[in-house]
Amino acid sequence: MGPLTPIIQETDDGGWRVRNAEGAITLTNTTEPGAIRYYYVNADAAEEGRREVAVDVTLLHSEAGSQAGLLYGFQENPKSYFLFTVRGDGMASLHAMDSSGFHEKTAFSLSTSVTETVTLGIVERGNEIVLLVNGEEKASLGNDRLGRGAVGIVAGHLGSYRFDNFAIQPVRSAAGQAVHARPDTPINELANKGLQASQATNNNRTGQPAPIKYFVTMDAKTGMPSSRIPLPADWTQLSNNREFTYEGPNNIRVSATSGATFQFTNNPDMAQMFQMQGTSNQPPMSIEAITQRFFMPIAQQTGRTLTRTYELPQLARKSLSDSSQYYSAMPQQLDAKSYALEWTDKQGISYVSVVNINIAYSQPSSYWILMSQYLEAPHEHFPAARDALINGLINAQTNPQWLALRNQQDRQRSEVSSRQHAARMNSLRAAGNAAANTGRIYSEISDINHQGYMNRDQMNSAGHQRTVNAIGERTVIANPETGERYNVQSGSNQYWVNQNDRYLGSDNPNYDPRLDPSMNQQEWIEYEEVQ
Structure with a gap:
């Protein structure tokens, strides 16, 4: 049992x-x-962050709640591990214990019987x-609690568990380790509405430098580049493709980004307003x-199996930094989390879904x-392609000139919306609360492109779009003349969009904002629901 040998003594105590x-x-x-017994050895500070820990485990006798394996990252004060x-149920899992309780981080089925010896590392x-x-x-998993702390063995619940060959050794430098490059090429051409495709390198899983270039995303409305992302130079950026934005050799394809927005509140009055408006x-x-x-319902329909779930802490930090740069009319406390979900199918294809969750806490909602x-x-081509995409997302860059213009426009829209809302409320009060006669209209005209996350150029991922629309109870509406599309809150019979990219929904087929005295100073077009 290696370094644990002098620590573990034969005994009969505590059950x-x-x-x-x-x-x-x-x-x-x-x-x-439910009782747990563990043994650990303190970490050598010089080796933290580059250790490889392993043990052979056999469940000699077990039941559904039994478990045995590695104790990792043990901290005494405050206690966490x-x-x-x-x-005992035939699964392997990673759990975290901290001040907030005991949480499962990931779990997957074993390909062998639990009565056979399993090597965990x-x-x-x-x-x-x-x-x-x-x-x-x-x-795999990443966060600030990892890469440090004591390590050892653990067993829990009723059962008999055998441990052997416990070992700790420094990780050897290997070609199999993914390294995230950090391109530092400045964006200095943006004021001229163009980004040059700068050459850089990306260390892939072969350990060999692979050439990359920056692919630019243009904002069709402003004619400016909004961002750029470093990806392999032999990948191609697609246009006029409803589902994919990039493709590479060996049938590598990357979808467009799709998304949905949800509101929540602990304020009783606001919760009641949500209910009256039909807002979840x-x-x-x-x-x-x-x-x-x-995700699972779509996976079952397409025959895909989830194989791994893990955090992407570097991407979460970038996402939080990016979201903090967008204009907000209200004080907000921001948070962000990022994950990767990996899947396989029976046709020999692997998939990774990169999921970003951005949270804005405010009052009253x-x-x-x-x-x-x-x-x-x-x-066979999936690991390198996956790492290239994640590396690109972590190192993607936003055009500061575009961002400044966007924030200026959002600020102006917010001010106009506030004035229009006040005028609308005064008109309704003067008309004896005539809103009851016009049917349900959202109390505020919603901003389709709120904080830049719902860019219409990013709404064309067919498979994932179906998933995220289900999450947010959202739908896609289109301009019947131009085909321009937006992703909006579902539940209305009519949708109207004005010249400032803001929309309202109504259940009254006789309501027309162009005839509403409080609204007709704007240009409104009725959009059709297409999804």
């Missing part, structure tokens, strides 16, 4: 029987359901870890809930935005 047989340790609990264990890459089962990479009061959801409720983009590639 646990501990025995040492030829260097292997057996822990048995027959009387204390991770458990990477084999379970954790490999550190800075503040990220990779989970291994019998030498096969199963999942949906607090932020965990990635597990999002996956099960919204808050909102959160779910964005999703996916990549597909044949199994």
